[in-house]
Structures are given as structure tokens and as C-alpha cells.
Amino acid sequence: MTGLLVATAVVTAPAAAALDFGPATIYAAGGPSFSVAVGDLNGDGRPDLTTVNDSLAGTVSVLLGNGDGTFNPATTYPTGGGRARSVAVGDLNGDSKPDLTTATSSGTVSVLLGNGDGTFSPPASYPTGSFPVSGALGDVNGDNKLDFITANGSANSVSVLLGNGDSTFNPAATYPIGTGTRPNSVVVGDLNGDNKPDLTTANFNGTSVSVLLGNGDGTFNPPASYPTGGSSVSVVVGDLNGDNKPDLTTANQGNNNVSVLLGNGDGTFNPAASYPTDGTGTSPRAVAVGDLNGDNKPDLTTANGNLNSVSVLLGNGDGTFSPATAYPTNGSIAASVVVRDFNGDGRPDLATANQGSSNVSVLLAKPEPAVTTTAVSSVPDPSAAGEPVVFTASVTGGSTTPTGAVTFTDTTTGTALCTGVALTPAGTATCTTAALAVGAHMVGAEYSGDDTHAASSGQDAHTVVPARADIAVGLTARATSGLLSGTVAYTLTATNNGPQAAADADFTLTYPAPFTYQATSNTSRMNCDPATSRTLTCHLNQLVPSGGTTSATITLTTRVPLLTIGTFTATATRTTSTPTDPNTTNNTATTTCRVGTSYDIRCN
DSSP states (O other), rough: OGGGGGGGGGGOTTTTTTOBBBOEEEEEOOSOOOEEEOSSSSSSSSSSSEEEEEESSSSSEEEEESSSBBBOOOOOOOOSSSEEEEEEEEEESSSOOOEEEEEEEEEEEEEEEBBBOBBBOOOOOOOOOOOOOEEEEOSSSSSSSSEEEEETTTTTTTEOOOOSSSSOBBBOOOOOTEEEEEEEEEEESSSSSSSSSSSEEEETTTTTTEOOOOOOOSOOOOOOEOOOOOOOOEEEEEEESSSSEEEEEEEEGGGTTEEEOOOOOOBBOOEEEEESSSSSTTEEEEEEEEEEEEEOOOOEEEETTTTEEEEEEBOOSSOBOOOOOOEOOOOEEEEEEEEESSSSSOOOOEOOOOOOTTEEEEEEEEOOOOOOOEEEEEEESEEETTTTEEEEEEEOSSSOOOOOOEEETTTTTEEEEEEEEEEOOSSSSEEOOOOSSSSEEEEEEOOOOOOTTTOEEEEEEEEEESSOOOEEEEEEEEOOOSSSOOOOEEEEEEEEEEEEEEEEEEEEEEOOTTTTTEEEEOEEEEEOOSSSSSSSEEOOBBBBBBSSOOOOEEEEEEETTTTTTHHHHEEEEEEEEEEEEOOOOOOOEEEEEEEEETEEEEEO
């Protein structure tokens, strides 16, 4: 079955998808579009859209889909029957080419036979006997030929036009709904499980739905009425609580809500439960059912006439629904909504007919964000108290580089370190802090995610040790050759790499035999004790890593006797420091001289 029954089909997204929609794309419809339906109108396997346009002339527009969520410009066809208020898609003559059927204000049904290429023949009209405001297609007499049913608002009735299978219809049979009910919408569905199609109308003035159980031969029993609690303008059928019994949902225009009537499986229904469609003033004018987030639980979406939006109410699977979330349509007076996957990504999309702006809005579901991984590292690690530490978060995942921001937090103390740091084009973010106290820390990085990348987080275990000064030892030698003797001058250099100032440090400087001590060039910052052996003990005073003196030197001069020959190595070693220097990789330095008598001395 087709037509308004399109809205009753449960379109399902991939499993447990996060739900969001991109900005609405607008397509001109050629007139005040009042109703929208979807179907493959040209046989290319891609969904197309068709709207009826509520103008005095009465037209229907066809927008052929490209399969990627975009649509070609509308082609408009006259309906031949005045203002058109609803459209349905179905094969009315058995040629496997979709046809269009509209309900018009002239009290007729217009049939436009499809040519199979997305174009349509001139309309043929069939009287309904009333002023129809809505129509639906369905085989109500079991002959495998589509019939057309209309809701006649001002006549408070429905009309049933049995199809002949050749695109023509028999004269309308009319069934009263009730004085003053003003039925505004009609759907076809088996409500009592007897495999005979039944009818349901949404009654604007009656604030109710009417159920007409079918006899299977195209005739129907008198209506049973169920209050909806609102001015109902649209109704759909679907199993909302997973009990395999059809339920009803109405959009209540004047009450800014939807009503859900859970079915008992015998054609009767429980009292209505109402759910707001995202605040006052939404004025929902249509409702559709579909599994929009892939959790196998039917969801609801409404076209909101006043707020120019669609509202999505995610289902809980038990017939109840979560609060509505609204998405702008960027069009005026959304009057109808359909659910279908327009771009072939397996995720249901939405389309609305916008009466006030004479266009169609298409809202494509955003793709499932790629899973990401956030890895966190720190340099230096460990760090000293007061030493700047750079934490780096690297975010990876998906076929493109993630964008967005990262927030760094010391999860040990709950202290925010850096908030909203934008990712670089390489997918990294850095946070520099010197505020961590001495001890063990767990620093977390929370990635916010973007439209195509899921949020993620990571942690780095970081240790802060008491303040330290990293004193590096350097040793060089300068040779002076002589006829009877030569000299080698050793220069010991102490450099503070930080991060803290060094209060003091001690060193030893050992020179080789047979070199003999001559002198040391003591300074106020570094001096050595008088030589009593080949090892001197030297002492360093205050060294500041930045903004002051960072290094100090002292030179030891030794004599090289005339007949000295060989390779000789001197060694300098830091033995203590205040504060303690935990870095042992730069504590010692050596230098070598090669002597071939005192007048041939070479030092590296």
C-alpha cells in the first residue's frame, strides 16, 4: 500500500546510531506545497519526491532524486481539479510504473498515470461526492487492485473509490464519521488482525480518531470514536510498543502535541497519552513513524506549521516517547513530513512540504561519527614542582582528521588545566601547565567530537617530583706544545638546565699522570681546593637556569714533561648538588690528549 501509508512504514537506521540532522536544503516546489510523498517515480532505484500545491489552479510537482540526498528542479503538472490537498503514489493500472493520485477541492480524485521515466500523463478525475482534504491508497476489497479513500472535512465523512486496476475507479461510497467531526486525515491498516484493511481518520473538530473496521469487500462498519485530547489533523498506524498490535498516533495542531493510542489488537484502543512537540506554538500538522536512530524502537516526527521545524520524539520501545527535539526546516509552514533514506547511507532522512514558502525541505541524517581514540602524553615526565609540563592529546580515527576541541583536567584533583583547546590540522592539542603539585597525577583529555568523529577521552599518568636542578658537566682540553715541556689546560664547565636554580654542587676533576699540577683559575662562582693529588675537588655556587647565570667554568693547567708519550684521559664528575639532580646521564665528562713528546701534544 502507498500514499499516506508511506508515513506508516517503519524506516530503520543502522544499529544504535547517534541521531542528528544536517541543515535543511530547500527545493522550490512550484506552489504552496501542502503534502509530500516519496517513491521511485522513474525506475532508477532512487527515491523521488512529489508534492501537491495548494493553489487555486491545483498542481502536483515532481522532484527526481539523484540518490545522494539532492533533488532536481521540480516539474509541475496540473491536477485538473482545483486546490490539491494530498498526494499518494501507487501503481494504479498494473504496468509497474508509479502513478500519482491527488484529492482536490473540486470534490474529485485526480489520477496522473506515470510514464515510467518520471513524467506523467494529463490527469483524469473521479468524483468523491464531497470536499476531500486527504487521501490514501490501499487494497480494501482484496482484489489486488489499489483503491482510493478520502477524508472529507466539511462533509464529516470518508469516501471509498474502489479501483478497477486500470487506473479508473468506481463511484464513491461514502461513510459518515460523525456530525461536526471534520476528519482531516485518513490511513489504511489492519487494526484487528483479521487481514481486512480498516480505516482511521484524525478528526480536527472531534478531537478524536474514528476507526471504521473493514469487512474485506470494500465496505466498512460504523465508526468507533476514541478521544485524542487535541485538534487532530494527521494520523499514522504503527506498532509502537513491540506487541505486534497496531497503535495510532495523531498530530494535534491546536494543542502542540501528539497523542498515542495503544492498540489492543482487536480494533479497540487505550486512552490517549500526549507528548509535547517541543514547546508551545509548534502547531504540528503531520506526523510520521520511523526508527530514526537504529535502536529498533519506532520514533515519531512531526511537521510543525508555526515554528517552521520538524520535531523528533525518540521512542522508548514501550509506547512512550522521550522529549521532542526540533530541527529547523528553513521553510515556512511545514505541512507534511515523510521519512526515507534519500542518500543511500542506511540512515533515515526527512522531507517536509512547506506550504507558506512553496518549497520542500530535505534534512539528511548526519552520518554515524567515526570512533576515535585520544592518546595523552607529557613532557617532561617526571617533572619537577614548578616546572612547565606540556601535555599533548593526539586524536585519531575515521578517514579524515578529527576537528573540534580538547579539555585537559587533572582528574586526581578535579582541576581544569586547559579548556577548549582546538585541534591542530594534525589532530593534536597541547596544554602547558606548571601548577601541578608534587605527587602522582592522572591527567585526562576529553575530545569533544565533531559532525563525523565521535567524542573520546584518554589519560596520562604523570608524576611531579620535588624541585630539581639538572647540572650538566662539560670538559675540554687545550694543548700548548713546548721544547722542554708543554701544558694542557682543562676547562670544566657546569651548566644548569633547570628547571630550578642550583644552590650548590661539587665536582671532581682528575688529570692523568705524568701530567703535573700547575694552577687553577678559581672564580667567585666556582673554585677548586688546592691540589694534593691528581684529583681536585671543585665547588659551584648559585646557578639560575633562566634570567640569570646558567653556567660557570674553571680551568686547571697541567705541565706535560718532555719525554711524555701516549694517550691520556682526564675526567670531570658531578658528585653532589642542591637540590638533588636525578638526571645521571650528564654527570660525567672526559677528554683525551695524545702526546708524542712535549712538543707534539694534540687534544680533542
